[in-house]
Amino acid sequence: MSRGVSDLTSARWDDDDALLTELRAALDVPAVPEHVVAAAKAAYTWRTIDEELAFAVLVYDSSLDDSALVRGEGPRTLLFEGDQLSVEIEVTEQSVIGQLIPPGPGRITLTNPAGPVAETDADEVGCFVLPRPGRGAVRLICRCGEDALCTPWLPL
Template identity: 45%
Template sequence: MADDPTGNAPDLTDLDDDALLAELARVLERVSAPPPEVVEAAKGLFTWRTVDAELAELTHDSLIAQRELGVRAAGQPRILTFEAGGMTVEVEVDDVPGARRLIGQLTPPGRADLELRSADDTVVGSIVGSADELGRFVLDLPAGKQRSSLRIRRGAEVTETAWVPL
């Protein structure tokens, strides 16, 4: 269906579904891709999806503490502590041959839904799990290092840890 030479839009009221879809495809073929700055702005808006989560700041990282003290502790698990409001999240990152695990404890204790997210979704994407009534949890990690954040949901309350390389 060609456009009306007078500049008026074509009458689409008499088209069946297939003809309407074909006309829509022709219109979309004429539309160019969005400008790169629009794509970047849209990606920036995507980060606002977690604006309701309270951010748990990293208050202790055994890897940094060991460097500051000049101590080398090869083979030791890495211990991370995050704090937000009245919640503390303690995490141990265990690297053993053939496996990596995140073992943690929530304080105050209680059940929670967990989601470990990767900054690069191609590496981890999202790993889900849960904390038991004592606040304990274990998440299996894929091989390799990635920048991650742990999202903790207890009912309507959502807490998210700062992003750290794991």
């Protein structure tokens, strides 16, 4: 690959041989499996997500925390913040354990790009446990009274 880079950056557009070399490289695109192409196209169906859902922002992810105390210890924890409602989760090997903030009962849905994979109630203090799904991107949709929150996609 490094050979290709130096060839290409020095390539001149007015040189026929160089242009043919560029063409050869341009046609040598990484092979992307058909189901990956299909999945990427299908992602677009999420364009029409419920309008009433507020999007939460990921404000903390222990897997990105470089402080020595956190590094390599314990399950991954994440905090998603919305305007009215926030949610903190811990991803263990078997489960997704979480709590709504402010604490209170609600309905929690875990969904992957194809649709909901698990659903549960949050108790009076907003705590919930969901089975951890297999690999791939998931998101939580939390409904608590009038408020509804949708986390960004999170690859597990």
